[in-house]
Amino acid sequence: MTALGRTDETGTASQAAGPGRGPALFRRRLVGMLAAAAAVALAAAWGSSFGQVAAVSIAVIVLMYVALAGGWNILGGYAGYMNFGTVLFFGVGAYATAITSSAWHLNPLLTAPVAAVAAAAAALLIGVASLRLRGGYFAIATFILTLAVQSLALVLGITHGAQGLFITGLGISPIRATRVFFDLFLALAVVAILICWVIERTRWYSALIAIREDEDAAEVLGVPTTRYKLTALLIGAVIAGIAGCFYAAQIYYIEPVGTFDFNISLATVVAAVIGGAGRWYGPLIGAIITELLAQELFVHVQGVYSQLSYGILLIAVVLAAPGGVAGLAQRALRRHPAPERPEPLQPTAQPLTIPATDKEIP
Helix, strand or coil: CCHHHHHHHHCCCCCCCCCCHHHHHHHHHHHHHHHHHHHHHHHHHHHHHHCCHHHHHHHHHHHHHHHHHHHHHHHHHHCCCCCCCHHHHHHHHHHHHHHHHHHHCCCHHHHHHHHHHHHHHHHHHHHHHHCCCCCHHHHHHHHHHHHHHHHHHHHCCCCCHHHCEECCCCCCCHHHHHHHHHHHHHHHHHHHHHHHHHHCCCHHHHHHHHHHHCHHHHHHCCCCHHHHHHHHHHHHHHHHHHHHHHHHHHHCEECHHHHCCHHHHHHHHHHHHHHCCCCCCHHHHHHHHHHHHHHHHHHHCCCHHHHHHHHHHHHHHHHHCCCHHHHHHHHHHHHCCCCCCCCCCCCCCCCCCCCCCCCCCC
16 A cells, blocks of 8 residues: 555545535544543543552553554554564663662652663664664564573673562552553553654655555655664654653562563564554554453463463454454445535626617516
């Protein structure tokens, strides 16, 4: 699908809009923004005040993966680069928080900028080398680099190896802490999805789609592909690094095997693909579906059968909807389009003419 085709779908470059469509489009967008703001406000009120703690704890996990999948979507969804290194930046951010807060006796939440910078630095070092690879080679490279960083964390003195690191608590009750982290992950998820929404309304989006469709042709046309890919990787890494900071502050203790767990990267990719990679709302839909399903199966299905059932259900969704749930819904809307309102009749500008006659008017 071409960049122009997707731009038309998002409604940003509809050149065939007739008279009166502009104000109507503006009103629809305004209503959508107000509805989104109301939904975020209601979610924040629920998580901060009257939601049950168990449900809020599950919502924290869902929101974390919404943020991670949103950051992954920029390079993985728009540019088509299958990135399995999300947990690498997530873990770097978590360790940056643990090391900084322990050394300087800081509130771990205050180290979020440090975690973001550390994750961005790791992405810069890795991206300069690995983004020259394409397709499956890039995916394999990010997977191997994740294992390498995990192995490095197991032997470095600054990370305390397999013993891990303890993080200073926030000094509040566990129930209150759960609600605080709900608000933090909600804010991060909103930022990640909003970044994707904004990107789809810029020229950068068209450049990323061009890279996904034919990178060589994009380079011939003058698109700075390396710069765009590296920027996309950096944004996703910053989001993952901040998520790692919040994660470390929430659980008070991190160690290399759990922090750099490849399942985090895999769950991020699955959430984006199931929801609909390459669409701003795809990670939101996918993370909600996959994480709630994983939690439900974990409670009701024992042992390996839980993972087996989860895998079978995901395979069924992929086969039924190759473009994700968002793509399936979009195809359904195309088959049954809403009836268009008729355009109002416009008065003609031609003057009224009276035929000439020789008869006198009495």
